[in-house]
Amino acid sequence: MNCRKDMIYLMHKYLDEELTLQEEKHLRLHLQQCEDCQKYFHELTRTDTLIRSTSVMQPSSDFTQNVMANLPQEKRRWGYMRWFKAHPALTAAAIFFILMFGSIFSIWDQPGQLSVSNDQDVVIKDGKVIVPEGVTIEGDLVVKNVDLQIDGSVNGNVTLINGEHLMASAGNISGEIEQVNQVFEWMWYHMKKFSKSIIDWAN
Amino acid sequence: MDLKIKQKIKQVKKGDQSAFEDIVACYQDKVYQICFRLIGNTHEAEDLAQEAFIRAYVNIQSYDDKRKFSTWLFRIATNVTIDRIRKKKPDFYLDAEVKGTDGLTMYSQLAEEQPLPEEELESLELQSYIQQQIMSLPTKYRTVVALRFVDELSLAEISEILDIPIATVKTRVYRGREALRKKLRDV
Numbered sequence A: 001m002n003c004r005k006d007m008i009y010l011m012h013k014y015l016d017e018e019l020t021l022q023e024e025k026h027l028r029l030h031l032q033q034c035e036d037c038q039k040y041f042h043e044l045t046r047t048d049t050l051i052r053s054t055s056v057m058q059p060s061s062d063f064t065q066n067v068m069a070n071l072p073q074e075k076r077r078w079g080y081m082r083w084f085k086a087h088p089a090l091t092a093a094a095i096f097f098i099l100m101f102g103s104i105f106s107i108w109d110q111p112g113q114l115s116v117s118n119d120q121d122v123v124i125k126d127g128k129v130i131v132p133e134g135v136t137i138e139g140d141l142v143v144k145n146v147d148l149q150i151d152g153s154v155n156g157n158v159t160l161i162n163g164e165h166l167m168a169s170a171g172n173i174s175g176e177i178e179q180v181n182q183v184f185e186w187m188w189y190h191m192k193k194f195s196k197s198i199i200d201w202a203n
Numbered sequence B: 001m002d003l004k005i006k007q008k009i010k011q012v013k014k015g016d017q018s019a020f021e022d023i024v025a026c027y028q029d030k031v032y033q034i035c036f037r038l039i040g041n042t043h044e045a046e047d048l049a050q051e052a053f054i055r056a057y058v059n060i061q062s063y064d065d066k067r068k069f070s071t072w073l074f075r076i077a078t079n080v081t082i083d084r085i086r087k088k089k090p091d092f093y094l095d096a097e098v099k100g101t102d103g104l105t106m107y108s109q110l111a112e113e114q115p116l117p118e119e120e121l122e123s124l125e126l127q128s129y130i131q132q133q134i135m136s137l138p139t140k141y142r143t144v145v146a147l148r149f150v151d152e153l154s155l156a157e158i159s160e161i162l163d164i165p166i167a168t169v170k171t172r173v174y175r176g177r178e179a180l181r182k183k184l185r186d187v
């Protein structure tokens, strides 16, 4: 039969919601007259219905958790921001203790006061602290309110508060370098220190 | 797209990993279904869907928020799955054109009917039978069928997801549907 190919094309267009009004009218009129096309149209519609009826499966119930557990690690900042949000009471308690013991805000408030925990071997020049080449600082180094340039080496951890680590040539740090530049980070730093001292004390 | 999801995507872009959880929860069914349709088994579908989300997370900065998020995500899911299929069957069907440019030739070749058991099929058996028939389609037809019926995506969206012209999508939906019509008409 001649009608077939054109009509089949229209049927597909109908199922994909692509028919113009005129085409739709044309198809409908034809279907009323032609039994073969009716049968064909019915088969096609049913095919769609059958395929749709199987689109109901779901992944396992712990799918989301599994994805979250397998994501690469996020940047540190979000970790403690969320921790503060999620544990307001603990945060408040911790701040209270810190205020009692360490009075962090008074320390924080002193503007611009440069300090270096180990000032025997470093050079202070042009608004920065320099660990000169050939010099090795034994132990941790804490530098506040000033930029730090390490040309020599530090045999321990470096903590930079309100300052930048200026990358220089062959500077060498055996431990970790930590930069603390905002009041939240400053608090976090103290809270970590505080909880560590409690753990040490408990032991 | 829902405003909440838009907000969550912004947060993830800024580095808040936990905001990704709601995104996964929102799209996991669709992504899983697309993968399942293409790969044909639940275990692998789960694995692929996970991989798709992890890739989306890692590449979130490349998502342009003026566009539809689901389009971008489904594209990743489709690509991840097609890659897997390619690895499994390196030289089997993916781009193999069926002989003859005429649509009719194409689906008559696909339409080798498997005999159906006389008894009514249980719903579960019916589902697996239908999936089996979908699996028997060449990947490129299966892909459009998966996208067309999982989320009622428009032909335009499918063309964007697969990065092929809309006319090609039309032809593939048409041929896929014809092939399945023959396979499913006696169910």
Ligand SMILES: [Zn+2]
Pocket (backbone or CB within 6 Å): A003, A004, A007, A030, A034, A035, A036, A037, A038
């Ligand atoms: Zn007719």
